[in-house]
Every structure is written in C-alpha cells, then in structure tokens.
Amino acid sequence: MTAPGNVLIVGGGTAGSALAILLARGGVAVDVAEINPEPTVLGSGITLQGNALRVLRDLGVWDRVGASGFAFDSLGLRTPGGDLIAEIPDARTGGPGLPATLGMNRPELAAILADAVRDAGARLRPGLTVTALTDTGDGVRAELSDGTAETYDLVVGADGIRSAVRRLIGIDVVPQPAGMGIWRVHTRRPKDVERTDLIYGGPCFIAGYCPTGEDTMYAYLVEKARPRESVADADKPAHMLALAQGYGGAWDEIRADITDPERINYTWFESLLVDRPWNRGRVVLIGDAAHACPPTLAQGAAQCLEDAAVLAELLLAADRIDQPLFDAFMDRRHERAKAVVEASVRLADWQLNPVPDADVPGLMGRIAAMVTQRP
Numbered sequence: 607m608t609a610p611g612n613v614l615i616v617g618g619g620t621a622g623s624a625l626a627i628l629l630a631r632g633g634v635a636v637d638v639a640e641i642n643p644e645p646t647v648l649g650s651g652i653t654l655q656g657n658a659l660r661v662l663r664d665l666g667v668w669d670r671v672g673a674s675g676f677a678f679d680s681l682g683l684r685t686p687g688g689d690l691i692a693e694i695p696d697a698r699t700g701g702p703g704l705p706a707t708l709g710m711n712r713p714e715l716a717a718i719l720a721d722a723v724r725d726a727g728a729r730l731r732p733g734l735t736v737t738a739l740t741d742t743g744d745g746v747r748a749e750l751s752d753g754t755a756e757t758y759d760l761v762v763g764a765d766g767i768r769s770a771v772r773r774l775i776g777i778d779v780v781p782q783p784a785g786m787g788i789w790r791v792h793t794r795r796p797k798d799v800e801r802t803d804l805i806y807g808g809p810c811f812i813a814g815y816c817p818t819g820e821d822t823m824y825a826y827l828v829e830k831a832r833p834r835e836s837v838a839d840a841d842k843p844a845h846m847l848a849l850a851q852g853y854g855g856a857w858d859e860i861r862a863d864i865t866d867p868e869r870i871n872y873t874w875f876e877s878l879l880v881d882r883p884w885n886r887g888r889v890v891l892i893g894d895a896a897h898a899c900p901p902t903l904a905q906g907a908a909q910c911l912e913d914a915a916v917l918a919e920l921l922l923a924a925d926r927i928d929q930p931l932f933d934a935f936m937d938r939r940h941e942r943a944k945a946v947v948e949a950s951v952r953l954a955d956w957q958l959n960p961v962p963d964a965d966v967p968g969l970m971g972r973i974a975a976m977v978t979q980r981p
Contacts, residue, residue, distance in 0.1 A: 622638060625914035626726065630728040677707070811958075
C-alpha cells in the first residue's frame with residue numbers, strides 16, 4: 607500500500623490535474639479543490655515544449671493533446687517588416703518520438719486534463735479553496751471555504767503564483783515583476799503561419815505568434831510593463847493595435863482580429879522561487895505555487911508537469927510520508943526549477959537592459975540540454 611491513503615490537491619490547473627491523475631490511477635483517494643466554480647483559464651494559448659509533451663504522454667493524454675494542437679519543429683526569426691532572417695531547428699526536449707513544440711488553446715488543454723482527472727477517479731470539488739490547515743503530525747486537517755473540514759494524509763498546494771496554501775503554511779515569498787508586460791490575442795491562423803516566429807525590435811521588445819490549431823493561433827507583443835490599472839478592458843484593443851502597427855507580414859492579418867476585448871489578455875511578466883524545502887510538514891507546494899517564470903523560455907507548464915510527475919512517482923513508491931521523501935523531491939526538482947526561473951528572468955533582463963555580449967543562444971541551449979533529461 608502506498609503511503610498516502612488520501613490527498614487533497616488545492617488547485618485544478620496543469621500541475622494539480624496532472625498529480626491528481628497519477629495518484630488516483632495509483633489507488634490514492636484524491637480530492638481536487640478548485641476555487642473557480644466553472645473552468646476558467648487566463649490567456650488564449652499555450653506553448654508546450656517537448657519535455658511537457660513527454661509528461662502528457664505519460665499521463666495518457668498525448669493523443670488528444672496532439673490532435674487538438676499544432677506541432678512544429680523549428681523557430682523563425684523575422685524583421686519588423688516581416689522578412690525571414692533565420693529558421694532555427696528547435697530542440698526536441700521530449701525525445702525523438704515527440705515534436706519539439708506544440709501550441710494549443712488553453713481551454714482545450716484544461717478540458718482534456720479535467721476529463722482525465724474524472725476518468726482516473728479523483729473527486730473534483732469546484733468553487734472551493736482552503737481557509738486553514740493544521741498539521742497533526744500524522745495528517746493535515748483542512749478547513750474549506752464551504753465550512754467543511756476533512757483530514758488528509760497529505761495536502762498539495764498547486765494553486766498558482768498567488769497561492770493561498772503558500773501563505774497558510776507561512777512561506778512569505780511573493781511574485782516579483784520582471785519589468786515587462788505582454789499582450790496576447792486569440793486570432794485566426796494565416797495559412798502560411800506554421801510555427802512560432804519572433805521579431806526582436808520595432809515598437810516592442812518581442813512580437814510573436816504561435817499556431818494552436820488548424821484555424822487558430824495566438825499572437826503576442828511584449829513591452830515595458832505599464833500600470834495594470836491603466837489597462838481598462840474596453841481600451842485593450844486600442845492599446846494592442848497601436849503597438850501592432852509597427853509590424854508587417856502575418857501581423858497585417860492579425861491586426862484585423864484585434865477588436866474584441868474578451869479575446870485580449872494583458873499580464874505582467876513575473877517570477878517566483880521558493881527556496882527548498884517546498885513543504886512544511888505534510889503540506890507541499892508544486893507548480894507555480896513554488897516557482898514561476900516569465901515565458902521567455904516557454905517552460906512554465908513543463909516545469910509544473912515535471913513537479914507532478916516526480917512527486918507522484920515518489921509518493922506511490924513510498925511506505926511513509928516523512929521529510930526524507932520531501933528532501934528526495936527537492937533533490938530532483940529544486941535546482942532544475944531554479945535554473946529555468948533564473949534563465950527566464952535573465953533573458954527578460956537582457957531585453958530591458960541590453961548586454962552587448964549576452965549569449966542568448968548559449969543560455970537557451972544549456973536549458974534545452976538540461977530539460978531533455980528526465981528529472
């Protein structure tokens with residue numbers, strides 16, 4: 607029998623869903639408390655690198671994910687006018703049996719994972735979060751926002767960058783702004799867009815896009831962060847359209863779709879890293895609750911999925927829940943996540959504060975080589 611008989615996972619996003627699937631399939635009774643009463647995802651699309659696809663394959667959802675998204679194996683660099691400068695083969699960090707990169711719509715990924723959570727037998731509890739946690743030594747009493755309370759062998763905080771669980775267990779690390787803001791729009795895919803193309807220069811630090819399906823993609827513009835309160839919903843199209851005027855090529859078509867505020871998302875680049883250990887007693891953090899980074903390496907979802915895979919492996923093989931188990935988790939996850947966070951922040955900083963001899967290809971290559979290896 608595995609060490610945890612029952613587990614509460616707080617947060618039903620990528621990390622929480624992946625962990626719920628693996629533990630429930632392993633015979634653990636799993637509750638997933640998700641604060642949103644209905645499925646909700648920010649942003650319009652997501653870029654999944656090969657090491658993320660490797661975990662999704664291990665979860666048994668790769669066939670659906672692959673059919674729902676748009677796979678590609680190279681990265682393009684273009685001038686602000688749209689001319690191609692270079693086409694660079696992308697690292698196949700998931701191994702030879704998977705594409706280097708896959709873009710897909712976030713709601714579709716969320717739906718696929720939610721179906722797999724239910725199929726695995728985990729209990730979804732929408733509209734709930736935790737309000738108090740008491741570690742009793744041999745369990746954790748969790749008080750929930752509906753006034754109920756239950757005791758679990760383990761509680762996992764997978765509730766994102768502004769984690770309530772992190773706060774409840776006394777970890778006071780908070781997200782740090784990276785100085786950049788990103789505009790994203792969900793749009794139609796021009797037929798000649800078959801991979802991510804990036805533009806460095808023009809009105810923004812970065813202009814890019816990623817195909818997410820046969821007819822869809824998301825496009826993004828990265829600028830110096832503006833005050834969040836200055837971005838009213840009704841004004842989003844005008845702000846993004848003004849920036850997009852500086853770009854040609856596919857952007858000539860993209861601009862036609864920058865009209866609906868509901869399809870435009872503006873967020874800051876932020877980072878967060880909790881020092882080891884990520885647990886306090888029988889409560890442990892994973893995913894963005896423990897580490898988060900700007901999307902400059904497109905490794906956010908991959909690192910969340912890797913956390914879930916490693917923690918599930920250790921829990922299902924354990925005969926007790928103790929600090930050595932969490933130390934083993936840290937040995938496999940902390941330095942890897944730290945390297946990704948620090949590299950992602952450094953790439954953003956090199957844009958904000960140009961360094962003449964910045965070795966961008968070298969840094970990206972080192973991270974790609976690291977994540978190609980299983981954690």
